[in-house]
Amino acid sequence: xxxxxxxxxxxxxxxxxxxxxxxIVEVKIDLALANDITAPLSIEEFEKIGARGVFxxxxxxxxxxxxxxxxxxxxxxxxxxxxxxxxxxGIRHVYDGGLCGIEHALLPEKGLVMPGDVIIGADSxxxxxxxxxxxxxxxxxxxxxxxxxxxxxxxxVPETIKFECYGKWKxxxxxxxxxxxxxxxIGVDGALYSAMEFTGDAIHQLSMDxxxxxxxxxxxxxxxxxxxxxxxxxxxxxxxxxxxxxxxxVSDPDATYKEKIEIDVSKIGLKVACPHLPxxxxxxxxxxxxxxxxxxxxxxxxxxxxxxxxxxxIMKGKKVREGIRCIIIPATPKIYLDxxxxxxxxxxxxxxxxxxxxxxxxxLGGHMGVLAKGERAIATTNRNFIGRMGHPESEVYLSGPxxxxxxxxxxxxxxxxxVL
Amino acid sequence: MKFRGRVFKFGDNIDTDVIIxxxxxxxxxxxxxxxxxxxxxxAEFPKKVREGDIIVAGSNFGxxxxxxxxxxxxxxxxxxxxxxxxxARIFYRNAFNKGxxxxxxxLCNYVEEGEEIEVDVAEGIIRxxxxxxxxxxxxxxxxxxxxxxxxxxxxxxxxxxxGSK
Numbered sequence: 001x002x003x004x005x006x007x008x009x010x011x012x013x014x015x016x017x018x019x020x021x022x023x024i025v026e027v028k029i030d031l032a033l034a035n036d037i038t039a040p041l042s043i044e045e046f047e048k049i050g051a052r053g054v055f056x057x058x059x060x061x062x063x064x065x066x067x068x069x070x071x072x073x074x075x076x077x078x079x080x081x082x083x084x085x086x087x088x089x090g091i092r093h094v095y096d097g098g099l100c101g102i103e104h105a106l107l108p109e110k111g112l113v114m115p116g117d118v119i120i121g122a123d124s125x126x127x128x129x130x131x132x133x134x135x136x137x138x139x140x141x142x143x144x145x146x147x148x149x150x151x152x153x154x155x156x157v158p159e160t161i162k163f164e165c166y167g168k169w170k171x172x173x174x175x176x177x178x179x180x181x182x183x184x185x186i187g188v189d190g191a192l193y194s195a196m197e198f199t200g201d202a203i204h205q206l207s208m209d210x211x212x213x214x215x216x217x218x219x220x221x222x223x224x225x226x227x228x229x230x231x232x233x234x235x236x237x238x239x240x241x242x243x244x245x246x247x248x249x250v251s252d253p254d255a256t257y258k259e260k261i262e263i264d265v266s267k268i269g270l271k272v273a274c275p276h277l278p279x280x281x282x283x284x285x286x287x288x289x290x291x292x293x294x295x296x297x298x299x300x301x302x303x304x305x306x307x308x309x310x311x312x313x314i315m316k317g318k319k320v321r322e323g324i325r326c327i328i329i330p331a332t333p334k335i336y337l338d339x340x341x342x343x344x345x346x347x348x349x350x351x352x353x354x355x356x357x358x359x360x361x362x363x364l365g366g367h368m369g370v371l372a373k374g375e376r377a378i379a380t381t382n383r384n385f386i387g388r389m390g391h392p393e394s395e396v397y398l399s400g401p402x403x404x405x406x407x408x409x410x411x412x413x414x415x416x417x418x419v420l
Numbered sequence: 421m422k423f424r425g426r427v428f429k430f431g432d433n434i435d436t437d438v439i440i441x442x443x444x445x446x447x448x449x450x451x452x453x454x455x456x457x458x459x460x461x462x463a464e465f466p467k468k469v470r471e472g473d474i475i476v477a478g479s480n481f482g483x484x485x486x487x488x489x490x491x492x493x494x495x496x497x498x499x500x501x502x503x504x505x506x507x508a509r510i511f512y513r514n515a516f517n518k519g520x521x522x523x524x525x526x527l528c529n530y531v532e533e534g535e536e537i538e539v540d541v542a543e544g545i546i547r548x549x550x551x552x553x554x555x556x557x558x559x560x561x562x563x564x565x566x567x568x569x570x571x572x573x574x575x576x577x578x579x580x581x582x583g584s585k
Contacts, residue, residue, distance in 0.1 A: 037445045041488050044448060049576040067446065074446035124486040124510055140488040140514035142571050188433055189480040193509050222480065224509055277433060364442035364485075383484060385437040387460035 002252025004160040005227050006195040009135040009249050013118050021159040021258075029059070030117040032147045035103055035360075036064040038122030040078045041141035042148065043085045055151030057090040061112060063103035064096040066360045071367040101332025101358045104128035104216060104300035108208075109332055111242025115230045116249055120147050124219045125300050125382065130227040131211035132234060133248060137225045158224045159258035160195040160251075161186075165202035167266035172416050174310070175210030176302055176380065176400035178263070179217040180271035184281025185261075192222035194258055197251065199229060202265040208237040209306035213400075216301045217382050220278040270415060272378070273398040276386045284403050287413040292397075294377040295320075295408040296389075298329025298356070299363045302380035302401055305335050311405035312344035314416050320352040321411030327369045329356045353408070365390045378407045421521075421563050423500055423539045425472040427531050428465070430458075432478035436511065439482065439490040453489050454496030471498030474537060476528050478504065482511025491515040501539065503527050503546070503555075516562060517571040525555045 003011065007019050014025040034042055039062050054060055062082050070076035079096065086094045095106060104125050107113045115133035119126060122144040129136035139153070147153045163182060183190070196218045203211070211228050218226030228234070230248045238246065270284040297303070297311050308330060320326045328348045330336035336358065339345050348355055354369075362369030363381040371377055371390030377397070379389070384396035397413060406414040437460070444456045458465040475481075475494065481504035482490060491514050494502065501521040505528065515522050521541055531537060531548055538547040544557035558566075565574060 037442075037487065041448050045572050049572050066442075072446065078446060122486055122488075124484065126486075138486040138510050140486050140510060140517060142488060142517035143513055145572060188483055189506060189508070192480065192506065219510075222483065222508060364437070366442055383435075383437065385435040385484060387441055388437050392460035 001256065002254035004195065004197060004251040004255045004257070005133065005229060005249045006135055006160055006197070006225060007157060009116060009118060010155060010157055012247070019157045021157050023157045024154055025157060026152050026154050027118055029120055029147050029151055029153060031059050031061060031113060031119045032144055033061045033063065033103060033107065033119065033121035033123065033126060034141070034144055035062070035066050035123055036068060036075065036079050036082060037066045038141045038144065039082045042122060042145045043081060045142060045145045046148065051149045054089050054091065054148050057092070060091045060148055061093040061107065062086055062091065062095070063100065063106060065100055065102050065358065066364065067366050068096065068100055068359055069357065098333060102300045102303055102360060104212070105304055105331035105335065108132060108212070109241055109334055111244060114238060114242060114244055114246040115234065116247030120144060120153055125216050127219050127223065127225050128212050128216040128300060130215040130218070130225050131208065132238065133228060133230040135225055135227070138219060158193055158195045160197050161191055162197045162199065162257045162260045163263055164260060165198065165200040165263045165265050167202055167264040169202065169205060169265050170269060172270055172402040173268055174400045175206055175213035177268055177271045178265060179214045180273050180278070180281050180398065181268050183217065183221045183279050184271070186221055188220060188277055188279045189222040191218065194223055196221065196223045196226045198226065203228065204231050204233070207306055208233055209304040212304065213301055217278070220382060270400065270403050272403060272413060273384055275384050275395040275397065278382065278384060278398060284399070284413065284415050290397065290413040291376065292324065292378050292407055292412060293375040294369060294371060295324060295326040295404050296329070296362050296369055296377060296379035296381060297401055297404050298327070298331060299360065299381040300331065301382040303329050303331030303335065305338050307380060307401040308335065308339045308344045310401040312347045314402060314405040314419065315351040315409065316347050318351055318409050318419065320408045324408055324411055325369065326353040326408040327356055327362060328353045329361065330358060332358055362389055364388065378404050378413055380404050421541045423472065423474065423541070424536060425474040426470070427474055427476050427533060427535050427537055428469065429528060429531070429533045430475060430477040433480045433483055434477055435484035436482060436487050436490040437484055440487065440493040445487060445489055450492045450496030453493035457493040457497055466497060469497045469499065473499055474539070475499055475502040476504070476531055477502065478528050479506045481507050483508035486510045486514070488514045488518060491518045491520040495520050501541070516565060519566045519570045521558060521566055523555050523558070525553060527553055
């Protein structure tokens with residue numbers, strides 16, 4: 001009997017020839033990640049149980065990206081605690097200050113996550129790395145502590161749902177529109193406990209940046225992980241960022257799936273998820289009377305160079321509508337610098353945007369763009385739950401970069417063709 | 421392991437941003453987190469709850485982020501268990517890892533806010549006003565995990581035995 005790529009990675013890393021959905025396996029971990037919100041809980045637990053060390057200091061990464069640059073004294077204390085812990089146990093992968101990028105954009109860029117790896121992260125969007133053909137999943141601080149000490153963690157092998165995507169992409173449509181379309185179709189628990197596998201000709205046409213966006217939001221459908229097969233696009237990306245060896249896992253033709261869903265991408269237009277669920281998805285054309293107060297272009301979902309390129313293309317020579325705050329957040333220092341060299345940052349500043357240092361900031365209502373009562377934002381982020389970006393009576397609409405940029409110019413939710 | 425408590429009802433897709441908004445995640449003390457539990461949808465919730473009360477909800481409870489502050493905030497209120505139609509995956513692990521019991525049941529279709537129910541988690545039985553609901557029993561080792569205070573105390577036992585680092 002054949003196996004899916006997810007099953008193969010879990011089998012290989014638990015010393016098994018074959019696994020099937022529902023089995024519980026203890027899996028060797030290639031990387032354990034935590035951030036400035038989740039690491040403090042992990043460190044407290046680590047110290048409480050009297051652990052003497054971590055399984056491999058080279059395989060532990062702390063990214064201080066959520067409330068940084070430190071938003072208040074408790075946030076600053078948390079970061080100090082993490083850095084002291086890292087020093088004590090010889091953990092050198094600590095990203096803070098000018099090295100800080102949003103974790104799920106930063107790790108692939110640094111070559112710390114590779115195809116075939118098993119990655120756990122105390123952050124739900126750890127599933128992003130599945131775009132590289134890895135098994136990556138979010139865990140809590142307790143599971144992370146267990147993994148950090150032992151180098152292993154137990155998993156139930158998930159069933160896999162296959163999304164076979166074909167057809168030609170419409171102009172402006174990116175990975176964000178596909179994943180919003182999928183979440184709208186299957187719901188926020190449509191892939192609960194399952195792996196989501198994206199394959200087909202249309203997927204091979206996608207950039208790595210768009211693939212990261214898709215994997216990133218698989219958790220918004222309840223999935224354990226989202227996975228892509230390695231192709232030329234993946235190999236080029238990996239080759240540019242790392243010299244480390246890796247393993248490629250591809251699903252067998254006779255693998256068993258929970259469900260197979262075919263998607264003709266030529267029928268997908270620009271999508272927007274309305275408050276207060278990522279599954280509340282509509283076509284942008286249906287929302288042209290929705291006025292906004294704030295635009296956020298950034299996050300682990302859509303803060304990469306492709307996203308900034310698309311936004312800059314739309315904003316070039318135009319002005320952000322009076323009274324609208326448009327916040328641009330390049331996800332990493334490298335993306336920031338690349339955007340600067342290509343003139344995107346100049347475009348944004350001339351248009352009247354705020355350009356922020358890399359941070360998760362407003363996505364989770366932390367800082368750098370929190371909403372007041374009754375305010376409404378359109379954001380390229382991943383969640384629009386009640387109060388996610390600030391006041392419980394504020395609202396968040398989710399979109400890709402082209403709609404967000406066009407909305408900043410129009411002062412309401414808009415299709416890019418309306419402002420060009 | 422038996423519980424008796426008043427029911428507090430919630431709907432579908434209660435996410436972790438609702439259970440504990442991100443702006444409070446600079447704290448790790450369960451008591452502080454508890455004082456903001458469910459704030460975006462019911463700011464009075466922490467004041468209404470008594471030790472031993474039970475949350476009953478719809479599907480996909482705990483969806484969203486991996487923050488363990490969410491089960492900690494619930495535990496900090498003295499709520500020992502949540503009964504929901506289904507749970508989000510990461511929340512499910514986090515809850516048991518922290519010692520919060522989760523039971524899958526469609527009880528929310530039958531009970532009313534404020535009524536008292538009795539739950540035998542080992543037997544998988546929920547009782548209300550003369551009615552009995554059967555659920556999947558929580559296996560003995562999971563009950564032990566909860567009783568011993570969660571996953572890391574289990575690991576500490578392994579460490580003390582010299583079985584791991």
